[in-house]
Amino acid sequence: MTSLLTAPVHPLLDAAGAAPAPVPWRGGPDLLIPEIAAAGLTGRGGAGFPVARKLAAVSRADGKVTVVANGAEGEPASGKDAFLLAEAPHVVLDGLALAAEAVGATRAFLVTAPERVPALRALAASREDRVAVEVRARAETFLAGEETALVAALNGRAPRPADKARRVTESGVGGAPTLVQNVETLAHLALIARHGAAWFRSRGTAAEPGTMLVTVGRLRGGTPAGVRAGSRPRVAEAALGTPLVDVLDAAGVREPGPVLVGGFHGAWLAPGEVAAARLSRESLAQWGASPGAGVLAVLAPGASGPAETARVTRYLADASARQCVACVNGLPAMAVLLERLAAGERDAGLVAAARRLAGRVAGRGACHHPDGTARLVMSALRVFEKEWS
Ligand SMILES: Cc1cc2nc3c(=O)[nH]c(=O)nc-3n(C[C@H](O)[C@H](O)[C@H](O)COP(=O)(O)O)c2cc1C
Ligand code: SF4
16 A cells, blocks of 8 residues: 655644654543543444444443554445554554543554554553453454444354344444444554544644545446555545545546545546535535545546456345345345346436436445445436436
């Protein structure tokens, strides 16, 4: 993974280059949570939930509490968590230690790719954190990083999403109230503890402060690859609110064409929209998109938007845990419709059927997998409209 600095804001990437420093301590849990609230830090794993609210909820929980650093990164188009854990693992572990302190945790886990486990175990063992960190290998599936699937795996069960009737913040690992945060979120938390809320807010927008890591790649054959031929995706760091074209430009993409924003559960933007969009929830919402976990997958030159969408939809249909009707029936049917369209069948009924199905599966699963797949399909029907008719 090649890193890239989108000057002049790159506190996470700077921290990656710096030597580990003592874990900062801003007055204990009672002060850390308000500091994180003042910073306005939101989760970087996809949903963008306010971190302080989750910390506060878990810190009020009865009994033993567990914290989990989510580095599963099941999204094929994302590489930023792997990059962060390779380049700045100490900052992630600082964040995990601070979060554990803030919520009074007695157990802490870090879940990551199997090949990264030995080095991270050694690093965790070399530290003097109050709560020892247990480093675990992720399951190798798209859904493995969804928090209830992650918790199921840590509980020794199959890594499938569970019914959300009970939140993991109430009953998670071993039945204990559990805080799950993305590894990048924890790294930001550590830097806020070190430098303060005002420092964090000096970048980004008032509504969406700070920076985020972005993985920029090209999509061809249903596989995200690097921007240059044969190269791997690149990881950039940009302030929230940065024009998308600036992030892409810094990654070497000059005339982007359509971009799948937010990853496989994301939404396509047409070239004119890419030119107008910014890296923020507020800006991207007008096209039904969001930064998600910070993925910009550019349609590769010569690749077909409909064909790529059909491939990704098939991948998502195959990736479902096949527990809910929306996934068992809806997603494979949607993949078939898109495959027929991508193969050149021209029948207005196909587009209408795909639209109807997408509307029907959204919000109908135990997890957000059908919603994300529906979002992708709806955006493709809109952006590639001319190619379907
Ligand atoms: C299908 C699906 C897959 C997900 N995969 C990941 C993942 O690989 N890594 C991650 O951090 N969060 C993932 N999430 C989000 C997690 O469920 C959870 O919201 C997140 O880890 C919380 O951390 P954050 O608030 O710091 O973002 C996924 C969510 C869904 C619906
Ligand atoms: S919605 Fe799909 S992926 Fe989510 S739990 Fe149900 S079957 Fe599994």
